[in-house]
Every structure is written in C-alpha cells, then in structure tokens.
Amino acid sequence: DKSTGRPTKKKVVAVVGGGLVGALNACFFAKRGFNVEVFESREDIRQAKVVKGRSINLALSHRGRQALKHVGLEEKIVSQGIPMHARMIHSPSGKQSPIPYGKKGQYILSVDRANLNKELLREAETYPNTKLNFEHKLHDWTAETGLMTFVRSDGSKEQIKADLIVGCDGAFSAIRKQFLRRSRFNYSQTYIPHGYMELTMPPINGQFAMKPNYLHIWPRNTFMMIALPNLDKTFTCTLFMPFEEFEKITTGDEVIEFFQKYFPDTIPLIGSDALRRDYFRLPAQAMVSVKCSPYHINDKCVLMGDAAHAVVPFYGQGMNAGFEDCIVFDEIMEQFNEDFSSVLPEYTRVRVPDDHAIADLAMYNYIEMRAHVNSKWFLFRKHVDNILHFIMPRTIIPLYTMVTFTRTRYHEAVERWHWQDKLINHGLMFSSAGAVLVVSFMLIKNPPDVNKLIFAAENLWNRLMALKTSVI
Ligand SMILES: Cc1cc2nc3c(=O)[nH]c(=O)nc-3n(C[C@H](O)[C@H](O)[C@H](O)COP(=O)(O)OP(=O)(O)OC[C@H]3O[C@@H](n4cnc5c(N)ncnc54)[C@H](O)[C@@H]3O)c2cc1C
Numbered sequence: 055d056k057s058t059g060r061p062t063k064k065k066v067v068a069v070v071g072g073g074l075v076g077a078l079n080a081c082f083f084a085k086r087g088f089n090v091e092v093f094e095s096r097e098d099i100r101q102a103k104v105v106k107g108r109s110i111n112l113a114l115s116h117r118g119r120q121a122l123k124h125v126g127l128e129e130k131i132v133s134q135g136i137p138m139h140a141r142m143i144h145s146p147s148g149k150q151s152p153i154p155y156g157k158k159g160q161y162i163l164s165v166d167r168a169n170l171n172k173e174l175l176r177e178a179e180t181y182p183n184t185k186l187n188f189e190h191k192l193h194d195w196t197a198e199t200g201l202m203t204f205v206r207s208d209g210s211k212e213q214i215k216a217d218l219i220v221g222c223d224g225a226f227s228a229i230r231k232q233f234l235r236r237s238r239f240n241y242s243q244t245y246i247p248h249g250y251m252e253l254t255m256p257p258i259n260g261q262f263a264m265k266p267n268y269l270h271i272w273p274r275n276t277f278m279m280i281a282l283p284n285l286d287k288t289f290t291c292t293l294f295m296p297f298e299e300f301e302k303i304t305t306g307d308e309v310i311e312f313f314q315k316y317f318p319d320t321i322p323l324i325g326s327d328a329l330r331r332d333y334f335r336l337p338a339q340a341m342v343s344v345k346c347s348p349y350h351i352n353d354k355c356v357l358m359g360d361a362a363h364a365v366v367p368f369y370g371q372g373m374n375a376g377f378e379d380c381i382v383f384d385e386i387m388e389q390f391n392e393d394f395s396s397v398l399p400e401y402t403r404v405r406v407p408d409d410h411a412i413a414d415l416a417m418y419n420y421i422e423m424r425a426h427v428n429s430k431w432f433l434f435r436k437h438v439d440n441i442l443h444f445i446m447p448r449t450i451i452p453l454y455t456m457v458t459f460t461r462t463r464y465h466e467a468v469e470r471w472h473w474q475d476k477l478i479n480h481g482l483m484f485s486s487a488g489a490v491l492v493v494s495f496m497l498i499k500n501p502p503d504v505n506k507l508i509f510a511a512e513n514l515w516n517r518l519m520a521l522k523t524s525v526i
C-alpha cells in the first residue's frame with residue numbers, strides 16, 4: 055500500500071456454493087491472486103462413490119466454452135465431451151430426421167455434470183491461494199459486516215468474514231435470502247407445470263443404441279423427450295411432461311402403454327423392464343425460473359449462476375449463462391481495476407438485462423414447444439431458419455445460432471430476432487402481394503380451370519401463413 059510500500063494483503067473472496075459456477079468462479083478469482091475460500095454444503099463429490107448410470111449430462115456451447123478457455127480448461131472438458139453436430143428429430147412413426155446446428159465447426163457438446171464439477175474443483179485446488187471447505191452449509195450472513203455463519207456436518211457452527219461474498223449457491227440460494235429482506239430488491243419465481251424425469255438408454259452389444267453425435271429429440275407438443283450421449287455409451291433421456299400426466303401413470307403397464315403411444319421407437323432401446331423399473335425410481339423433478347435484481351449489495355456481495363437467474367432448460371443455456379457471468383464479471387474487474395465498489399454496480403447494470411433475456415427466451419421456447427411443436431413443425435421451422443440464413447447469411451441469423459454459437463449479448467440477440475421477424479413479415483407481405491398480382495394478370499390472359507386454381511391458391515396461402523409464424 056502507499057504508506058508502507060508493502061504489497062497489500064490480497065482480499066478474501068468467499069464463494070458460497072461449489073457447484074459448476076462456484077467452482078469455476080473460484081478459478082477466476084484465484085487467477086487474480088485473491089485468497090479464495092469455497093464453501094460447499096455437500097461432501098466432496100471427488101471422493102463420493104460414483105453412482106453408476108446416474109450421470110446427468112448437459113449441453114455445453116460457445117459461451118460456456120469461452121469461460122472454460124479463460125481458466126485453461128476448455129480443451130480438457132471438450133475432450134471429455136461428445137460433440138453433437140445436429141439434432142435428430144424422431145417422428146411418432148420412428149422416422150429420424152437430422153437437422154444440422156450449422157456449418158462444419160458448429161456443434162455443441164454433451165458433457166457429464168458430475169465430471170465437469172470434479173474437474174472444476176480440481177482446477178480450483180491447484181491454486182495455492184484457494185481453499186475448498188466441503189460440508190459447510192451457509193446458515194446466515196449479514197451484508198453490513200460480511201460475516202457468515204456456516205453449519206458443518208457435525209452440527210458445529212463456524213463464523214467466517216470475507217471482503218467479498220459471491221453467492222453461487224444455486225436456484226434456492228441461501229445468500230439470496232438476505233437480498234429478499236432489503237427494499238428495492240426485485241424478485242420473481244415461476245414453477246412451470248411440467249416436470250422432468252431422467253431415464254438411461256443402455257448400449258446394445260457395447261455400442262451406442264442410437265447415433266451418438268446428435269441431440270435426439272422426440273417433440274410431441276405437450277410431451278417431449280430428449281437424449282444426450284454419455285462417454286459410457288449410454289444415453290441420458292430426459293422426459294418432459296406435465297406433473298398431472300406423470301401422476302396418471304401408476305403401473306408398469308401404463309408406462310409401456312404411454313411409451314407405445316408417444317415414443318414407440320425407444321421401448322426396445324431403453325428396454326421395457328428397465329422402463330417399468332426406472333420410471334418409478336425417482337419422482338419427476340420440478341423446474342423453476344427465477345429472476346431478480348440487483349445482483350449485488352454495496353461492495354460486499356454479488357450473486358452469480360442459478361442463484362441470480364435460474365432458467366428453465368429449454369434452451370440448454372443455464373450453465374452456459376452462469377459460466378458467462380464469470381467472464382463478464384472478470385471483464386468488469388479488469389475495467390475497474392478490481393475496485394468492488396465500482397465493479398459490483400456495473401456488473402448488475404450490464405448483466406441483469408442479459409440474464410433476464412435468456413430466462414425469458416427459455417420460457418418462451420418452453421411455451422412454443424408445448425403449444426405447437428411436433429416433429430413436422432420442428433423440422434419445418436428449423437429448415438426455414440436454415441434456408442433464410444443460407445439466402446441472407448448476414449441478415450437472417452437464426453435465434454438459436456446467436457444464443458448457442460456466439461457471445462452476442464442475450465438481450466441484443468432478442469432485439470435482432472424481433473427486427474428479423476419484422477423484416478421477414480414485410481418481405482412475405484410484399485412477395486405474396488406480388489404473387490397475387492402476377493397470378494391475376496395470368497388469369498386475365500388465359501383463364502384455366504378455376505377450381506384447381508382456388509385449391510392451389512388456398513394451399514399456397516396456408517403455407518405462407520405457416521412461414522409467417524415460423525421463423526423463431
Ligand atoms: C433438466 C435440466 C437440464 C439442464 N440442461 C442444461 C444444459 O443442457 N445446458 C446448460 O447450460 N444448463 C443446463 N441446465 C442448467 C444447469 O444445470 C444450471 O444452470 C447449473 O447447474 C447452475 O450452476 P450453479 O453452480 O449456479 O448452481 P448449482 O449447479 O445448483 O450449484 C449450487 C451449489 O451450491 C451448493 N449449495 C446450495 N445451497 C448451499 C448453502 N446454503 N451453503 C453452501 N452450499 C450450498 C449446492 O450443493 C451446489 O453444489 C439444466 C438444468 C436442468 C434442471
């Protein structure tokens with residue numbers, strides 16, 4: 055410091071939550087030389103016995119990869135992931151139709167959640183200025199002093215003070231509880247009526263049961279199933295369905311009957327005995343969407359990841375958005391020379407609009423998919439996206455491309471999408487008006503069989519209307 059000329063003792067940053075975002079954040083702060091203390095309520099998952107076949111996987115895309123790249127983990131995580139170059143749409147008749155995500159290099163990765171968490175914790179621990187404290191559950195804390203009380207697995211309490219508290223304790227954050235008591239803190243949460251259940255699709259004769267480098271989707275309006283590949287050649291299938299539908303299925307026969315009706319091609323692949331058993335292993339899980347602001351309190355505390363913005367998974371962006379939180383915060387730390395009193399308000403100002411935008415997008419896509427996305431519609435929409443993008447690559451960029459393959463700010467991607475939507479609608483109007491003029495001119499010239507023409511015009515009109523509402 056100025057007076058003694060000695061280097062100031064680096065500040066203590068407490069990261070509450072050692073999940074995906076907390077563990078990554080520990081690396082970002084440790085890299086800057088802070089003394090980092092991570093407090094995680096669960097036991098050290100690196101020592102926990104691996105529960106076979108219970109691997110939940112996630113789609114890692116550009117935003118998340120950029121964050122991992124910043125801490126030197128991108129190659130390692132990518133090498134342990136499985137590339138998915140396209141979606142594979144399964145129709146009720148079992149027909150499979152691939153739709154590429156984009157050009158050659160544009161793919162997303164299926165990564166195992168537990169393995170990713172372990173790699174991030176291991177990396178955090180390589181920094182000498184980082185300490186991981188497991189089985190420490192945050193019980194209470196005060197913003198004024200930055201004093202936190204943790205309860206340990208033996209019931210004892212431990213009080214810790216930190217210069218900065220980073221709340222990465224997930225959708226049901228204990229850190230956020232203190233925010234809720236303060237005036238001018240905005241908060242909303244929405245549980246959607248759908249739940250999700252994970253089922254495992256085993257390998258057949260040691261090989262993947264389906265093509266591995268695809269995100270498999272069975273879009274059935276109200277119901278949907280998706281499947282992501284795992285390194286052990288299994289697929290983790292996630293069934294999305296309203297809770298009331300889950301509750302209607304109470305016997306093994308009813309499970310088979312349901313799958314026979316909606317996902318017949320998966321019965322021989324998952325196995326009917328496994329279906330009968332695994333369907334009742336765990337109840338369907340709930341999905342909540344949380345939005346709040348501001349993300350900070352003074353220069354003392356900041357929320358990141360699901361603690362700040364839990365999103366429904368219908369864009370595969372929750373973790374990617376949380377990882378991007380870490381990059382954005384770090385960029386602002388650089389910009390304001392690590393002065394927390396400037397960094398924290400700026401982080402709220404910059405990041406809230408984007409995290410709210412992805413929360414809204416994911417919810418919008420959920421409602422879209424539930425309302426009218428079956429396999430035909432999904433195929434049609436994505437093909438329209440890709441055709442328009444092919445015709446006007448710099449003008450029409452599909453929304454999912456901006457979200458998944460660029461770091462375009464989420465709120466700017468939404469604005470651009472609305473602009474494109476208007477452009478296409480106007481384009482459609484003009485082209486259909488033009489078509490009507492040409493056709494009527496031809497009619498006057500040589501009137502053909504009117505009935506045939508009316509049928510053709512009606513068909514054209516219906517397709518145009520579908521096109522109009524299609525580019526999402
Ligand atoms: C079905 C489903 C599918 C998904 N698919 C994708 C996908 O494909 N791609 C994607 O990017 N995202 C996906 N997500 C979202 C992703 O799982 C989350 O966004 C991500 O896990 C958020 O990470 P986090 O570290 O913020 O929170 P969490 O992963 O929830 O970690 C929070 C951590 O804090 C700990 N903790 C909680 N309370 C306390 C406390 N009081 N004291 C101490 N520690 C505490 C918890 O034990 C946990 O380790 C999906 C989510 C679901 C539900």
Ligand SMILES: COc1ccc2c(c1)CN(c1nc(C(=O)N(C)c3cc(Cl)c(F)cc3C(=O)O)c(Cl)s1)C2
Pocket residue numbers: 111112113141162269271280282292367368369370419423454457458
């Ligand atoms: C582990 O559990 C889960 C649960 C849901 C998801 C993921 C993993 C991964 N997800 C991805 N979604 C997109 C996307 O942008 N959109 C619009 C899509 C949205 C839905 Cl719902 C869908 F089924 C396909 C696409 C698609 O385009 O392929 C990606 Cl790109 S990856 C959703």
